[in-house]
Ligand code: ADP
């Protein structure tokens with residue numbers, strides 16, 4: 001990229017990762033928090049953007065809503081710069097653009113706006129992201145305008161798939177949406193990876209689902225698999241990412257593994 005601050009950043013141009021799957025409860029938020037925290041633990045300056053009105057990602061990172069605090073709503077509807085709205089977390093290298101339930105209104109308010117799908121993309125344009133190396137966007141469980149904003153802004157997509165019955169339900173809708181996003185909003189969008197979550201190795205079902213997903217997505221599926229681990233479910237109520245809550249847990253170890261694998265993939269794909 002010529003000119004501007006991209007030049008000196010070379011290969012470390014900001015990667016914007018949307019964590020998306022319109023199915024609820026598949027581990028999107030847990031993954032956005034845990035992968036964000038992992039990248040930061042590896043000293044990669046990372047921004048987590050909460051784009052879900054449920055705002056579990058924000059509370060899971062220890063954020064408490066305060067009156068007047070700027071949020072992702074202000075980025076999407078108020079034209080606020082991301083750097084203005086990025087709050088520090090208790091971890092070095094990790095910042096958060098939080099969400100509040102107000103964001104539910106954004107989905108409706110955006111409908112009538114010009115460039116409604118590109119609000120987040122414009123707020124994350126090259127000169128807007130400072131020295132963040134990674135932006136991880138937690139999407140809501142729908143394929144509405146909030147998710148479209150994430151997909152239009154993203155360089156890549158991470159799809160968590162829960163190793164349970166109906167795991168692949170909705171995946172074909174997601175694929176259709178990705179195709180449409182490529183055609184109309186973001187030609188460069190790629191799938192950075194598919195992540196198997198809540199894997200219970202004691203059940204045949206989990207193994208069958210994993211096999212099925214690997215059959216469909218092949219090498220896109222990360223080797224790292226996130227086990228069903230109660231520590232992962234507990235951590236958010238303490239407002240701490242899993243590594244801070246219980247570093248020795250299997251959940252923590254799995255996300256550290258995922259982070260290594262993700263960074264390796266990013267380096268191999270280079271300056272795409
Ligand atoms: P989504 O954002 O896709 O709706 P969440 O990440 O919020 O999914 O996960 C849904 C629920 O499952 C949450 O209560 C979360 O704490 C829990 N959970 C997520 N991942 C795991 C896991 N690997 N093991 C156990 N519980 C998990």
Ligand code: MG
Pocket residue numbers: 028029030052056139140141
């Ligand atoms: Mg969620």
